[in-house]
Amino acid sequence: MLELRTVEPGEWSLWRELRLSALAEAPYAFGSTLAEWQGSGDREERWRARLSIPGAHDLVALLDGRPVGMASGVPGEADSVELISMWVTPAARGRGVGDHLIWAVERWGQRRGARTLRLSVLPNNDRAAALYERHGFADTGELGDLLPDSVRRERVMAKSLATV
Numbered sequence: 001m002l003e004l005r006t007v008e009p010g011e012w013s014l015w016r017e018l019r020l021s022a023l024a025e026a027p028y029a030f031g032s033t034l035a036e037w038q039g040s041g042d043r044e045e046r047w048r049a050r051l052s053i054p055g056a057h058d059l060v061a062l063l064d065g066r067p068v069g070m071a072s073g074v075p076g077e078a079d080s081v082e083l084i085s086m087w088v089t090p091a092a093r094g095r096g097v098g099d100h101l102i103w104a105v106e107r108w109g110q111r112r113g114a115r116t117l118r119l120s121v122l123p124n125n126d127r128a129a130a131l132y133e134r135h136g137f138a139d140t141g142e143l144g145d146l147l148p149d150s151v152r153r154e155r156v157m158a159k160s161l162a163t164v
């Protein structure tokens, strides 16, 4: 059984466990790196701060009670919200966990009255981009953040929340 639940700052160790697994398993997918969140970067107050972004919606997916995925919705500019930190553990992929995380963030955005859900996806992350396209996200044409190679940029995608 799949269950999604919100994570409070006091549950930072659950979020930490998933996020460190995500950064280790899928470095091609995230702007943040494992190195930034390990060692001196791996501090309780930092994880608590990540889970204390005002107005944010931090979600963990549990499959038969075991944590298998994560995603956050965070307030964006104007009337938009943003989907970030999306990851599903490899063993649980292809079973719709990603779909449910996206739907949950969409519902949260609608409840907030947001008109647009935005996200950034790294170039070559074709599986994630295909999932987002299937959910109705399209390229905005905006220049995304520059990657460390100073050449490539993140791909900015958006979806109207008025139609879901």
Ligand SMILES: CC(C)(COP(=O)(O)OP(=O)(O)OC[C@H]1O[C@@H](n2cnc3c(N)ncnc32)[C@H](O)[C@@H]1OP(=O)(O)O)[C@@H](O)C(=O)NCCC(=O)NCCS
Pocket: 026, 029, 030, 086, 087, 088, 089, 090, 092, 093, 094, 095, 096, 097, 098, 099, 120, 121, 122, 125, 127, 128, 130, 131, 134
């Ligand atoms: C992108 C991601 C979140 C999708 O999660 P998911 O729970 O597998 O999503 P879905 O179950 O909806 O499946 C997504 C696609 O992968 C396919 N898939 C099937 N089996 C799979 C498997 N064993 N492993 C990976 N993907 C599989 C699905 O068929 C589906 O394709 P479709 O859209 O053509 O039907 C997950 O692959 C992931 O965590 N990737 C690494 C991190 C990442 O890229 N995050 C996004 C950052 S922008």
